[in-house]
Amino acid sequence: MSRIAIPAIESATGATADVYAQVKKVAGGSIPNLFAALGYLAPASLSAVLNAEGALGSASLSRQDLETIKLLVSELTGCDYCVAAHNLLGKMAGLSPDVLRQIRAGQPTGDARRDALVRFVRVIQQTSGTLPAAEVDAIRAAGYTDAQLADISLAIALTIFTNTFNRINDTDVDFPPVR
Template identity: 25%
Template structure:
């Protein structure tokens, strides 16, 4: 159980609609992350996340770009679980350690194009999609296009499900996250 009494399911305890998805995750990853195990309580939520994750792989972004955008979105949403997980996923995708550290510390990335992506993904997340024409134009001037603008939304939607789930459930970190723990800046506060 998590702090808010969410069960961390396995295939045997998951509702019928979630068990097959958990099996697929196990086959693909070699283990089932705690996020998926928490999401399994709602077959619809687990399917939505799994589907969006798969769709995000089809965006116009390279694996490095996708991970930079994810990290930036995660930073804005202050999700300690996803920051730890995506730090190691980013390393596996060959994102430079310095770029990962920059996003985790909310500082600019040296690579101009990746910095434009980091900054734009942060603005979209922080402002819930309300960004200025100048912000969109600056993103495009760095080498992106309208497809990229919309693809940021796909990544933000994917992380909305995971980041918010982890906030609500306080999902425990997985073993593979050891060494990538992160302390959120603490800008977000629960409503009274």
Template identity: 30%
Template sequence: MKVLTAIGFEEANEQSKEIFTNIKKSIGMLPNLYSSMGVSDKLLGGFLNFSEIIKSGEFSKKEYEAIALATSQTNGCAYCLSAHTALGKMNGFTEDETLNIRTNSIADPKINALVTLASQMVEHRGHPSDIVIQNFLEAGYSKAAFAELIAVVALTTITNYVFHNGGFEIDFPKAKNIDQLQIV
């Protein structure tokens, strides 16, 4: 049952209307994900505030998108894969690199350590292997980055779950399905 459908401005409460207006001013559109989250101004407002705080932390925009791509791939979220592929490309990744991130096979060893940890965080429900953690730390990331990676995975998982329980369209260019790509 798809409970979380996108709501229009007229359906939103006053707090969500204000958030919707600010999103439109900021990015020029109101993504369906956010209009679905807006059914609860507490969810949408809290999510956006926490996201902004975490985005000012240890990771570059590029690294943040890499974590979001790895998380969305592991959680099987077509909406977030599409959104974060677009955002990843806007922040310097090529199309091929976004695909390699999703399979934990990107050539950059530091980014690969990052996405492997993010994927394992999801796959193993917060219990990644010691070797994956060690690789992350040896790649040059700090304990603060480890803590913030947990937050990025959690934030991305929220959006993944909203889409899984939502009845709304993907309003970004659709990401390629890696299961259908040919390995050469």
């Protein structure tokens, strides 16, 4: 059970009700547990996340690239909620169950461009300080533009935020479990 108790979604008022309505439009009428808790506690923060996700959705990375990043960051962070969510969203974006498993395990997927993205994100997440020029050169050589490097950065940052909140809250997973 999540650590932070929230009132029934239907009882929300003010900014919380407004952001819940925004989520329902995007999520087809439902509100995932993460968004329910965050919207109750910090509706402006949830609104910022939704706006940033909207920017990513219309940016230069494909849905498959975004889900690759989000799944890998969630795996490396140890957020079971986001791993389950991005495993499902990755399938919806067209990534096969085998590719999703390979991304999580750090194994080659058979797609050189995706493998370069996985390597790059892994290096960012597992090191500190300025990245070596060779790492930036490698992701560029795989076909990623400088604008996409900015989008990769935003995708990582948003995922770390939701991962961190879920780890604090121990948010109840409301997506199919990942084995």
